[in-house]
Amino acid sequence: MATLKQVAAHAEVSVQTVSNALNAPHRLRPDTLERVNKSIELLNYRPNRNARSLRTSAVELIGYCVPNWPNQTHLVMDQFLHALCAAAERTGRHILLFTAPPGIDGMPTYDDLHARRLVDGFVLSQTETHDPRHGWLKEQGIPFVSFGRVWKQTTQPGPWVDVDGAAGSAMAVRHLYETGRRRIAFLGWPKTSGLAEDRAGGWRDECKALGLPISGLSVRCREDSLDEGARATAALLDAGREIDGIVALSDVLALGALRELTRRGLTAGHQVGVTGFDDSPLADVVSPGLTSLRQPMDHIAAELITILTGAPDGTPSERLLQPELVIRGSSAPG
Amino acid sequence: MATLKQVAAHAEVSVQTVSNALNAPHRLRPDTLERVNKSIELLNYRPNRNARSLRTSAVELIGYCVPNWPNQTHLVMDQFLHALCAAAERTGRHILLFTAPPGIDGMPTYDDLHARRLVDGFVLSQTETHDPRHGWLKEQGIPFVSFGRVWKQTTQPGPWVDVDGAAGSAMAVRHLYETGRRRIAFLGWPKTSGLAEDRAGGWRDECKALGLPISGLSVRCREDSLDEGARATAALLDAGREIDGIVALSDVLALGALRELTRRGLTAGHQVGVTGFDDSPLADVVSPGLTSLRQPMDHIAAELITILTGAPDGTPSERLLQPELVIRGSSAPG
DNA sequence: GCGGATGTTTTTAACGTTCAAAACGCCCGT
DNA sequence: ACGGGCGTTTTGAACGTTAAAAACATCCGC
Numbered sequence: 158m159a160t161l162k163q164v165a166a167h168a169e170v171s172v173q174t175v176s177n178a179l180n181a182p183h184r185l186r187p188d189t190l191e192r193v194n195k196s197i198e199l200l201n202y203r204p205n206r207n208a209r210s211l212r213t214s215a216v217e218l219i220g221y222c223v224p225n226w227p228n229q230t231h232l233v234m235d236q237f238l239h240a241l242c243a244a245a246e247r248t249g250r251h252i253l254l255f256t257a258p259p260g261i262d263g264m265p266t267y268d269d270l271h272a273r274r275l276v277d278g279f280v281l282s283q284t285e286t287h288d289p290r291h292g293w294l295k296e297q298g299i300p301f302v303s304f305g306r307v308w309k310q311t312t313q314p315g316p317w318v319d320v321d322g323a324a325g326s327a328m329a330v331r332h333l334y335e336t337g338r339r340r341i342a343f344l345g346w347p348k349t350s351g352l353a354e355d356r357a358g359g360w361r362d363e364c365k366a367l368g369l370p371i372s373g374l375s376v377r378c379r380e381d382s383l384d385e386g387a388r389a390t391a392a393l394l395d396a397g398r399e400i401d402g403i404v405a406l407s408d409v410l411a412l413g414a415l416r417e418l419t420r421r422g423l424t425a426g427h428q429v430g431v432t433g434f435d436d437s438p439l440a441d442v443v444s445p446g447l448t449s450l451r452q453p454m455d456h457i458a459a460e461l462i463t464i465l466t467g468a469p470d471g472t473p474s475e476r477l478l479q480p481e482l483v484i485r486g487s488s489a490p491g
Numbered sequence: 492m493a494t495l496k497q498v499a500a501h502a503e504v505s506v507q508t509v510s511n512a513l514n515a516p517h518r519l520r521p522d523t524l525e526r527v528n529k530s531i532e533l534l535n536y537r538p539n540r541n542a543r544s545l546r547t548s549a550v551e552l553i554g555y556c557v558p559n560w561p562n563q564t565h566l567v568m569d570q571f572l573h574a575l576c577a578a579a580e581r582t583g584r585h586i587l588l589f590t591a592p593p594g595i596d597g598m599p600t601y602d603d604l605h606a607r608r609l610v611d612g613f614v615l616s617q618t619e620t621h622d623p624r625h626g627w628l629k630e631q632g633i634p635f636v637s638f639g640r641v642w643k644q645t646t647q648p649g650p651w652v653d654v655d656g657a658a659g660s661a662m663a664v665r666h667l668y669e670t671g672r673r674r675i676a677f678l679g680w681p682k683t684s685g686l687a688e689d690r691a692g693g694w695r696d697e698c699k700a701l702g703l704p705i706s707g708l709s710v711r712c713r714e715d716s717l718d719e720g721a722r723a724t725a726a727l728l729d730a731g732r733e734i735d736g737i738v739a740l741s742d743v744l745a746l747g748a749l750r751e752l753t754r755r756g757l758t759a760g761h762q763v764g765v766t767g768f769d770d771s772p773l774a775d776v777v778s779p780g781l782t783s784l785r786q787p788m789d790h791i792a793a794e795l796i797t798i799l800t801g802a803p804d805g806t807p808s809e810r811l812l813q814p815e816l817v818i819r820g821s822s823a824p825g
Numbered sequence: 826g827c828g829g830a831t832g833t834t835t836t837t838a839a840c841g842t843t844c845a846a847a848a849c850g851c852c853c854g855t
Numbered sequence: 856a857c858g859g860g861c862g863t864t865t866t867g868a869a870c871g872t873t874a875a876a877a878a879c880a881t882c883c884g885c
Contacts, residue, residue: 158606160841171865176843186863203606207544208841211870216541218587225573232772234569239559242590251609253552254586256576272492272537275585383776409776416778419753438566439776442717442743444750494871505835510873520833542871545840 159200168196179204210274217250219465220267220276222257224283231283232408232437233452237304240458241280247459248466252280261289271299278465280304284317286351291315302465302474304457308351318460318476322352322434325450325480326359329404329432332448332482334367336490338402338430342374344389344414345406346381356406356434373398378410386413387420394421401429408433408440411447415487426489436483445486453478493534502530513538544608551584553799554601554610556591558617565617566742566771567786571638574792575614581793582800586614595623605633612799614638618651620685625649636799636808638791642685652794652810656686656768659784659814660693663738663766666782666816668701670824672736672764676708678723678748679740680715690740690768707732712744720747721754728755735763736822742767742774745781749821760823770817779820787812 165172170193177184178193185193196202210216221241224231231237242252253276257263267290270276277300281290284305291314294301307314326343333341343360346353357375364371376393378385386405390413393400405411411433415425425431426445433440436451456478464474499506504527511518512527519527530536544550555575558565565571576586587610591597601624604610612634615624618641625648628635641648660677667675677694680687691709698705710727712719720739724747727734739745745767749759759765760779767774770785790812798808 162841172841173843173866174864177864180843184863189863201606203603205545205841206607206609207541207548207550208870209843211539211541211545211841211872212843214541214870221588223569223573223576225569231569234572235557235559235565238568238572238588239557239590242557242588246590252588254555254572254576254588256573256580269537272535273540275540383778387778412776439773442746442773444717444721495873496871506871507836507873508834511834514873518833523833539871542840543873545842545871546873548840 159202168193218253218276220279236454240454244458244462316464316474322355323359326356327363328482330363333402333430340400341402342400344410383413386410387417390414390417403431408437425487430488448485448488450480451483493536502527552587552610554613570788574788578792578796650798650808656689657693660690661697662816664697667736667764674734675736676734678744717747720744721751724748724751737765742771759821764822782819782822784814785817
C-alpha cells in the first residue's frame with residue numbers, strides 16, 4: 158500500500174508537498190500539482206485515515222447506538238440508518254454502530270468510545286421523556302445531537318432535530334375532515350410520553366379549530382400493540398360514539414383499529430377513515446393501505462449531521478420538521 | 492486526556508512498561524503492575540485507538556453496507572444489526588456502516604474503505620445469485636464473510652454463513668402434516684433466486700418423503716408483495732386444488748395468503764394452515780399470528796464474526812445454521 | 826565468584842500523517 | 856545591487872502507540 162513517502166519519491170518532491178496537493182492544492186504551482194497528482198494516481202495512493210486522525214485528532218466517525226428495545230420494533234430503522242449514512246458520507250464521515258444499556262447505565266459506553274477516540278460524537282435516537290443521556294453528554298463536553306426532543310427538562314438539553322407530531326395529527330384530522338368525517342377519535346399512549354402528548358395535542362387543537370367534538374373521543378392504549386389498538390377501537394364503537402374517523406398515534410395502533418373494523422364488518426376507508434403515524438412498511442402491506450404520516454428521513458438525517466458537525470459551540474440548534482401525509486385506502490372518502 | 496506518557500511519569504516507569512501493563516501484564520512484576528494500574532485508574536487513562544491502529548495496522552472495524560433496495564424492505568435488519576454489533580463487541584471490534592451502489596458498481600467504495608484503513612474487512616448481506624462482490628473482494632485480498640451463500644458459482648466464492656432454507660421448509664411441511672394437513676401448497680418466487688430454489692426444494696422433498704402430492708401445488712409469485720401472495724392463493728383456491736396448507740417463501744407472501752383466505756371467509760389456522768419465513772415483526776402483528784421460521788440471528792452474527800476475525804487464511808469456512816419454527820395461530824390444528 | 830539462564834524494565838525506532846517554521850526562489854522598487 | 860515581499864517548497868517535530876532489541880537485575884549451579 159502506497160504512502161505519502163513513496164508518492165513523494167516518485168514525484169520528486171517532499172512529503173509535505175504531496176500532503177498539500179491533497180489538502181491545500183492552491184498552494185502548489187500548477188505544474189507541480191499535476192506531477193504530484195499523476196504520481197498519486199499511478200501509485201493508487203490513498204491516505205491512511207489512522208495516521209491522519211492521530212495527527213489531527215478527529216476521526217470523522219459518528220457513533221449511533223443500535224436500539225434493542227424488546228417490545229418496540231423500530232420499523233423504520235433501516236430507512237433512518239440509510240439516510241444517516243448517506244448524510245454522513247456527504248461530509249466525508251461514517252457511522253459507527255454500537256450497543257449500550259438503555260438510559261444512564263449506557264453512559265460509560267458512550268464515554269469510552271469518545272475517550273478512546275473511536276468517535277467524534279453521537280447521534281441519539283429513541284429519546285425518552287426524561288432522557289438522562291443528553292444532560293450527561295453535555296456535562297462531559299461530548300458532542301451529540303438528538304433525534305427527538307427531550308420533553309420536560311428544565312435545563313437546556315442540547316441540540317435536536319424532531320418531527321412536528323402536533324402538526325402531523327392536525328394534518329390527519331384536516332384530511333379526514335375534508336373527506337367528510339365529523340366525529341374523529343384519537344388512539345394514544347399513556348400520558349407519560351412527551352411524543353404522545355404532542356401528537357394528541359395536535360388532534361385536540363385541530364378538532365377544536367374545526368368545531369369538531371373531542372369529548373370522550375380520546376383513548377389511551379396501555380402499550381403500542383395491535384391488540385391494544387383493536388381493544389381501544391372496540392371500546393369506542395361499543396360506547397356508541399358513532400365515530401367516523403380515527404387518528405392513531407402509531408401505525409401499529411392503526412392496524413389494530415383496522416383489524417377491529419374488519420372484524421365487525423365495517424370497511425376502513427368507507428365507514429371509518431383511519432390514519433397512522435411514521436409510514437412504516439406495515440402501512441403499505443395491509444389492505445386497504447394505511448394512510449400515514451411519513452417522517453422526512455433524508456431531511457432529518459441531513460439536519461442531524463449538519464448540526465453535529467457544523468456548529469462548533471454555543472447556541473444549541475433545534476430543528477422542527479414537518480411530516481408528510483401519505484394517503485392510502487384507509488382514509489378514502491367515506 | 493491522559494496519555495501513556497503521563498501515566499508512565501505518574502507511576503515512575505517507562506512508557507513501554509505501561510503499554511505492557513495493558514497488553515501483556517504477565518511480563519510485569521506484580522508490585523509494578525499494581526502501581527501502574529493505580530496510575531491508570533487515577534488518571535482515567537484510555538488508550539488512543541488511532542495511535543494503536545497506526546502502529547499495529549489493524550483498526551478493529553468491520554464494514555457493513557446498509558442496503559437500500561426500494562421494493563425489499565429489510566424487515567429483520569434491526570435484529571441483524573444488533574446481533575452483529577453485539578458479536579463484534581465481544582471481540583473488541585465495532586461495525587462501520589456505509590452506503591454503496593449495488594453489485595459491481597459498489598466495489599470501488601469497498602476498496603476505498605479498505606485502502607484508507609477505515610475497516611479491516613466486510614460483512615456482506617443481501618447476497619444475490621451471481622453476486623459479483625465475493626469474487627472481486629477475494630481477488631483483491633480483502634477479508635470478508637457473507638451472510639447468504641453465493642448460488643451457482645463455479646469458483647469457490649469465499650466464506651459464508653447461511654440459514655438452511657430447505658430444512659426450514661421441511662420443518663414447516665412436517666408441522667402442517669402433524670396438524671393434519673395433507674394437501675400443502677408452496678408460494679415462491681421466480682426461479683432465478685437460489686434462496687427461492689432452496690426453500691422450494693425443501694418443501695418438495697419433504698412432501699415426497701411424507702407421501703403428499705406436489706403436482707400443481709407450487710406457485711411462483713412475480714414479486715415479494717402482499718398482493719402477489721393473495722393473487723397466488725386465489726389462483727390455487729380457484730383451481731379447485733383443495734389445499735389445506737400453505738408454505739410461503741416469505742412472511743409477506745404468507746400475509747397475502749392470510750388476507751385472501753380471510754376475504755373468502757376462510758379462517759387461517761382453521762381450514763388452512765399457513766407458514767411464512769424469517770419471523771419478521773409482521774408475523775406477530777396479524778391475527779391470527781403467523782407461524783414462521785425464525786433465523787437464529789445471534790448465532791448467525793457470532794459465526795460471521797468468528798469466521799471473519801478468526802481464520803487468518805486458507806480454507807474458506809462455511810456454516811449452515813438451522814432456522815427455528817415459531818408456531819402461532821395461522822397453523823393451529825385444523 | 827563467575828558464566829549462564831531467566832525475569833523485568835528501558836531504549837530506540839517506527840507506523841503515516843499534518844503543523845509550524847524555516848528556507849528558497851523570484852520579482853520588484855529604489 | 857540590495858532589501859522587502861510574496862509565492863512555493865522543504866525541514867523538523869509531533870500526534871500516541873507498539874515491536875524489537877538492548878540493558879539491567881536476580882538467581883542458580885558448580
